[in-house]
Amino acid sequence: GNSVTQMxxxxxLSEEAFLTxxxxxxxxxxxxxxxxxxxxxxxxxxxxKATKADDKGSNKGFxxxxxxxxxxxxxxxxxxxxxxxxxxxxxxxxxxxDKLIFGTGTRLQVFP
Amino acid sequence: xxxxxxxPRHEVxxxxxxxxxxxxxxxxxxxxxxxxxxxxxxxxxxIYFNNNVPIxxxxxxxxxxxxxxxxASFSTLKIxxxxxxxxxxxxxxxxxxxxEKxxxxxxxxxxxx
Numbered sequence: 037g038n039s040v041t042q043m044x045x046x047x048x049l050s051e052e053a054f055l056t057x058x059x060x061x062x063x064x065x066x067x068x069x070x071x072x073x074x075x076x077x078x079x080x081x082x083x084x085k086a087t088k089a090d091d092k093g094s095n096k097g098f099x100x101x102x103x104x105x106x107x108x109x110x111x112x113x114x115x116x117x118x119x120x121x122x123x124x125x126x127x128x129x130x131x132x133x134d135k136l137i138f139g140t141g142t143r144l145q146v147f148p
Numbered sequence: 149x150x151x152x153x154x155x156p157r158h159e160v161x162x163x164x165x166x167x168x169x170x171x172x173x174x175x176x177x178x179x180x181x182x183x184x185x186x187x188x189x190x191x192x193x194x195i196y197f198n199n200n201v202p203i204x205x206x207x208x209x210x211x212x213x214x215x216x217x218x219x220a221s222f223s224t225l226k227i228x229x230x231x232x233x234x235x236x237x238x239x240x241x242x243x244x245x246x247x248e249k250x251x252x253x254x255x256x257x258x259x260x261x
Binding site for chain 1: 152179181190191193196198203204239241243246247248249250251252253254255
């Protein structure tokens with residue numbers, strides 16, 4: 037079936053370090069891919085998305101590239117800040133459907 | 149806009165009691181989703197509505213769970229009777245166009261003792 041697999045956390049980094057959170061998916065066809073972020077005590081917010089192969093989504097210094105050949109959508113940021121500490125969720129959805137399937141989430145902790 | 153509004157923020161109840169969670173989606177959004185978040189299973193889609201009509205309720209755990217959307221500005225998720233394993237954070241989300249961009253509420257933390 038369709039699923040999303042994320043690296044387990046927590047990911048612990050010092051401020052200004054480089055971030056990679058891995059995400060791979062299993063699906064037939066070409067879904068749209070998303071990264072959502074959940075700050076403590078809040079609901080999820082859309083961070084970025086890509087709707088077709090080789091698309092790059094970007095927002096707030098975060099980037100992810102839709103890689104069809106490796107079925108991946110890894111999240112990267114060149115220099116993390118303490119304020120980036122949150123849980124990050126990779127997700128997929130099919131065009132013309134309303135169903136969004138989430139990964140289990142990866143907690144990021146950034147220390148000064 | 150105030151965003152998606154959920155109530156209550158916290159609910160503590162005893163096993164066997166009825167629990168009702170409430171959600172007000174963003175005005176103008178036509179899709180509404182109920183998710184459950186636990187440490188063990190992460191985020192699970194329970195049910196979603198399109199134009200107030202339930203489209204997919206395959207994620208609803210069992211008959212103890214029911215959801216309604218009587219109008220475009222209100223939805224409820226009811227658990228009757230509640231059990232300790234229902235303890236979780238329940239999120240409501242709405243969108244203008246399907247799964248393209250969901251806006252989540254702050255969630256209801258449910259504890260069933």
